[in-house]
Amino acid sequence: MGWNGERRRYVVTFFRVLLVLLAVVQTTAFQGVKLKKKEHRNAYATMMYMGTPRDYEFYVATRVLIRSLVKLQVDADLIVIASLDVPLRWVRALEEEDGAKVVRVENLNNPYKGQENFDKRFKLTLNKLYAWSLVDYDRVVMLDADNLFLEKTDELFQCGQFCAVFINPCIFHTGLFVLQPSREVFKDMVHQLETGKENPDGADQGFIGAYFPDLLDQPMFHPPLNGSNLYGQYRLPLGYQMDASYYYLRLRWRVPCGPNSVITFPGALWLKPWYWWSWPVLPLGIQWHENRRQTLGYAAEMPVIIVQSIIFLGILAMTHLARPSISKLCYRSSDKTTSLIQTGLKFMAIWSILAAYIVPFAIIPRTIHPLVGWTLYFLGSTALSSIAINSFLLPAIQVFVPLAGIFGSLLVMAYPWYPNGVVRALAVFGYAFCYAPIAWGSVGKVMARLQVSLEREQFLPKLAESSPTSGFNKLY
Structure with a gap:
């Protein structure tokens, strides 16, 4: 019992010292907060x-x-x-x-x-x-x-x-x-x-x-x-x-x-x-x-950025893997689709391309770092554009020409050695003037290719048929 009593005193003394040290630390920390405030x-x-x-x-x-x-x-x-x-x-x-x-x-x-x-x-x-x-x-x-x-x-x-x-x-x-x-x-x-x-x-x-x-x-x-x-x-x-x-x-x-x-x-x-x-x-x-x-950092936005990046990469992978299946729907038919259907399909194709350039602006978190934001924007636009390219069998290079133009304009604006804002504005205007004919030409080629596909019924089967006969199948 004597030894147990001695040990008990040591334990009590230890906890008392520990409590005193904690009190000192708390007092010091509190005084530090006061100084900060x-x-x-x-x-x-x-x-x-x-x-x-x-x-x-x-x-x-x-x-x-x-x-x-x-x-x-x-x-x-x-x-x-x-x-x-x-x-x-x-x-x-x-x-x-x-x-x-x-x-x-x-x-x-x-x-x-x-x-x-x-x-x-x-x-x-x-x-x-x-x-x-x-x-x-x-x-x-x-x-x-x-x-x-x-x-x-x-x-x-x-x-x-x-x-x-x-x-x-x-x-x-x-x-x-x-x-x-x-x-x-x-x-x-x-x-x-x-x-x-x-x-x-x-x-x-x-x-x-x-x-x-x-x-x-x-x-x-x-x-x-x-x-x-x-x-x-x-x-x-x-x-x-x-x-x-x-x-x-x-x-x-x-x-x-x-x-x-x-x-x-x-x-x-x-x-x-x-x-x-x-x-x-x-x-x-x-x-x-x-x-x-x-x-401050960007921790608040990073979960959304990671999820969106995975989604965009998934879209790219899915459209790439699904392209052979889409191609199997292509066939040649002697009957022509009506002008109303052709107009509707043109409308869908054009808006799908526009959506590929607009939607990323709406869904990417607004307050992220510009380098991350623009990288995610180009990834998202590429992913969404691939849906239109594979669905309507459009030429990829021409569809991506406006995206390349946006990238070039960013490089022109980010050039760090402009002597003043006037020179910078003139440089941007000059770039836009030179690039406009290229962008307009790409739009013309996309529309021409879309028209050819409509006339040959290359990307959708006839709505009245559940499945085409083997004699009409033609892979592209």
Whole structure:
């Protein structure tokens, strides 16, 4: 019993020491989380809301934006102003995985939704006004999800009450601006919404532009003098260079940020950088995806990519193996099919080819890497085209000519040594001008071959016969 009692004491002592060590580790880990969530005087903020067909795409874009700031170790909090209907799993991912602080808000009512020129996709963009309610911070850089940070831009927090970048001589862009939060300004903005303040476009761009109408006449933005804050409205001297549907935001003058610190993609909605088909139409789109690859990754899309690849490869294998069986249906008959049947079959053949080029765009996940997306697109188009080729006995080379043309245009657009966007556009136009006769000639050959097959009834037996007699069989 003595030995057992001694052993029992050793065991109890061991577990006590173990519990103490666990407590120390937990305390240290908790203190580490506190340091990570340390409050800052300033913040970078963006917004999320639901109700569009592209909610998931903008969720991914928001995470990439946040991760680009985390990667640069900016001296500011990262805020996401999210409407109450944003899924909780997205909120948890932003907070726990990305290190952002999510502020849940109710959607601001948009009184301009009845305007004649109102675009429904901008219905909830007025939630951006909540940036002025973040009064715990001295300055807030408000961002759209289509921004990507390449270098630290914490000098932006030296702004006065409001700073913005002009996208043309008269209009500033609300996709990136700096503000001083204020309850009074926020309440006044909401009041002017309720009273129907004039808004050219019914969205945040028109409202904020109308709220700060004299910004163009204000002094240039510059750092505080003698450590004091500057008050008033200021233009943010961000130089920009237009190229296709994006521009560089280059910090210059007295703001000590390097060139090309921020890339903004404010162009057409379907040419945002997170869509795989936007590159190489947008050359800098690959920079966005490279940043995503290094931070967020593509794990969410990979299961779908693998399944679709297997399906496309299976279609190719099945059409190749089934071709001899299809050929056995070919025969020559003295009776001609009616013109109505011939017209219907032509229609089916043409649409099957068009579907082979269109369907992959609809089913491939939109937010995958462009190199993966285009590879899967060519695989899918080849697989679906093989169905039309083998079903209607069409010439494969001519059917694949448009696909080869698309591939060539991508190479022309991706050429990395164009001196500017104008030369690049001229190169694409020249390529299209030279390739158009080849594509048109291939269409003519496909139609001619289809007509011959119809006249000889080469690819379908007569509808009135269950099976052709052996005397009429002819293999091709």
